[in-house]
Amino acid sequence: MTWGSWGKKLSKNEMIDLMQYCIDAGLTTFDHADIYGSYSTETDFGNAFAESGIKRSAIQLISKCGIQMTKGRDNRLNHYQYDKDYIIWSAEQSLKKLHTEYLDMLLLHRPSPLMEPHEIAEAVNALLESGKIKTFGVSNFTPSQIAMLEKAIPVSGNQVEFSLTHDDPMYDGTFDDCIANKRMAMAWSPLGSLFRDKTEQTKRIKKAIKPLMEKYDADESQLLLAWILKHPANIFPVVGTTNKERITLAAKTIDLDMELQDWFALLVASQGHDVP
DSSP: OOSSTTTTOOOHHHHHHHHHHHHHTTOOEEEOOTTHHHHTHHHHHHHHHHHHOOOGGGOEEEEEEOEEOSTTSOOSSOEEOOOHHHHHHHHHHHHHHHTOSOBSEEEEOSOOTTOOHHHHHHHHHHHHHTTSBSOEEEESOOHHHHHHHTTTSOOOEEEEEOBTTBOGGGTSSHHHHHHHTTOEEEEESTTTTTTTOOSHHHHHHHHHHHHHHHHHTOOHHHHHHHHHHTSTTOOEEOOOOOOHHHHHHHHHGGGOOOOHHHHHHHHHHHHTSOOO
């Protein structure tokens, strides 16, 4: 999301360089959505990928569909669309823009009140059978919405907002559902608001995290990611940075095993009270 016009506006050569840097660091999955850059970032990334010399088998591509925006398309208002023809068309557009024959995973971007699970299943099954997508998942869905969909089609993953400053998925059943149903859990905005907002919550976290930086020889962002990685849902953080140094630090976090009481110390700092 941050590579194109909504973020750093990277050139083709800068995208190629960053792709290769991520791969060399061990980060091989690239998370897209059709709407990023007002429907332009998939094209920018795809054009760079086509000239990169990177083998398709060396990376994984995720994309999302379902949000209809007024920017970049001729819509009267923002809305969601999940009829069969639109889902198939959206996936095929992503394939064309990304210069690939398949997506490793296609996600429905946000739930719509008008979702009809059997129509969605028809579209997804057609994409799966044709090999245009390898797996199917959702983003920002509740467990009950996933349960409704699974009356018609299996759901392999759920990408939701989760961080130390936004821990709802641990308590609203989202990650319980992922564990119980062996569903891939992904966390967008994994650093939360720590570097964005100055609140009582972020002040408490910064105070609690300071001694841990020395203990683990890690910076704040690494400790925030390590906190997420401790969760038994085996959550994959979606790292948004385009900064090479931060990418390297993020990749190294996989080796950081946070101790139990340190994990709870950060939770207590975030919530502002001891655990019940």
